[in-house]
Amino acid sequence: MKKLLFLCSIILISAGFASAEVNWLTDFDAAKAKAKSDHKLVLLDFTGSDWCGYCKRMQAEIFSKPQFQDYAAKNLVLVELDFPRAKPQSDAVRKQNMKLASEYEIEGFPTLIVLDPEGKRVANFVGYMEGGPDAIIAALEKLRKS
DSSP states (O other): HHHHHHHHHHHHOOOOOOOOOOEEEOHHHHHHHHHHHTEEEEEEEEEEEOOOOHHHHHHHIISSSHHHHHHHHHHEEEEEEEOSSSSSOHHHHHHHHHHHHHHOOSSSSEEEEEOOOTSSSEEEEESSTTTHHHHHHHHHHHHHHH
């Protein structure tokens, strides 16, 4: 019985590590360079990570799911452009994020901007996206193939 429990534990732990690890960048210029060299779309997430309810929901119900993470690892360069109220943030990141929010005319959170590998905007998604990972993956896949 102990061997069976041990084996089940190993399988469950392994399953947790099966999905690809995604890395959210905070340096916009580095993300653009990576997207260009890797031929991937850039997903900009304008968020209020520590106070915006829909931003937290998007993180929990979409971005943290293995199916989104697997898709993102293969097809996207992810950039978090955060506007926290309590979390510490460097002056350089804060300044960059304010500049980009102005440039992309961000009016609310969450807002997702999709850029092609050359840095050209190809889509905006304003507000929480219903439908979980499947909905956003379908929308991104349509953009990627066009």
